[in-house]
Amino acid sequence: MRHTTIADVARAAEVSTATVSHALNGTGRIAPATRVRVRSVASALGYGDRDGPPPVVSRTLALAVTTFGPDPWHFADVPFFAQAIAAATAAAHHRGYALTVLPSAPAENLWATLPVAGVLLMDSPADDPVARILRARGLPLAFDGRPAVLRPGEACVDNDHRAMTRQVLGHLAGQGATAIALMDGDGADHYTRTCRAAYLDWCAEHGVRPRPLPMPPPLVEDHGRTYDAVLSGPDRPDAVYGIYDPCGRRILASAARCSLSVPGDLLVVCASEDPAYARADPAVSTVSLDPSRTAEAAVAALVDLIERPGHRQRPVTVPARLHIRATSTRTAAASPYPPLTPTDTAGTSRPA
Template identity: 30%
Template structure:
């Protein structure tokens, strides 16, 4: 097992410097911090804050690490979790990750240093240091719940159904005669983005839709990037894209701005559906057809699993998929009918 001293030797710094970087107890030069982090990731060193937290564990604090400031969906999810955990007698400490894996590692260590009894984390899969940190917590038997994004890690996790949900959105547009359907793709550092892309590709293949790689637009789960790239797509496409499936709420806002920038009208010129309903979707004109995640069910299942893990640390891990709900409105171009259904 790699030690802190070995990390220091390989990085060419002192053990004290490694400790300061990992514990955030003193500022070090940015280039030194990055060198230490790269060495930690390369060696697989596990900073054993989890064992320390377990040994001196508080019994009434749960840490939550997720990106709430930039995404209203996560803010609502946190509010539900907070209400349920407070009802169960726990104090909640929230640390915003800004969807940055380096920040996420830092805030996890901060929460552990505060002797959290358990953690709820919104994981990013595409960073070796973060994956190593989460795997280390699981190996140490620390109560950890992975929420919202499916993970390849062998721990308790709760996430919304993504593949069939995105298939249904794409198929719904196909029933209206659309064959050239674009897909605004999220950041592939998350398994959820992969799953939604899989659902879209499955619909394209099974329904005989235009299979053109240019129809997949890399929105990176970012409102501004999605806006810029949808504008570019609509401006340069040699064949018109007649409908769009957008794979999260932030990118939907960017996509709507891009459509307006191109002086197009939804759904007259281009139909639009999205994964992730949002609070003001029915206030837009036209109202946005969306696949909604069940925030209450996600929060309740996550809290139940985490508290069960705290009570019974050795039980087998569980992965729970929560169904979504189809909110049929106007942006898909079907008129003002209202239908609802679930994707499991």
């Protein structure tokens, strides 16, 4: 490998080469914090050590979940991410790499200096500052979840969330639902934006009023009390599709407090990999995005980018699956929409 140049330091620190020169030489009028950051980046990248041996090629990959930006949250507690992390670790070890999982909101300096060969970003939002820093360093990137912009030399693995959202809505309508609500959050990631857009398009096509049910931030646990007023009101929904793991538990808790029977009064589907949903009473219908398979594919694509410089990766699509159980199954009333057979139904994967 070549030695680090001043341009490499400037890209990693997101400053000009002149600022790097001033920071390292103690000259110029730059902010103390910038001077410290540039020196830290230069040290981590080995700049100036021209008489020593070339830097060692890292055999470590990093995995990060940047959905909620700088807000810290414990994503490893969520079954979806827990399964993805386990699968990504096994896939990395199989290819001879270590895998380090970064906390949700590490310091900016860490991203600028992290000694890794490549990074797997999960649910990267639009204008992701982490992706910007890593791209400035020239690190290979693989995305589990489509980024707002996929550049040449980057890889992407995901599902077809639009198709699956429409499939869930069609299933609920086929079971007699006429007032379907979507429970989502304010995330700027592709998954959230695509599910919401598909829901709004479906409502417009069928001439029904959208019923959004915003979910509180990930660190706020109110056991579904946010929805009590909606479910106890005269204009309540008769079905809910929640696109995050906690949605099912929260809406069922709210329904119980409001004396609504499930599925009699309220149909429920949520996206989750938690096996507890299948054992619940009643068993909860879920959408699985197969995180183990997507993570394995993302790691394989990332390693190919590292070991085959200039290789162009085709985006990979992984089928999602709707598991229809008791909470969304009942004798259907007259419905203007065609019903689906209540069996597991494979969804197509997300288009590139």
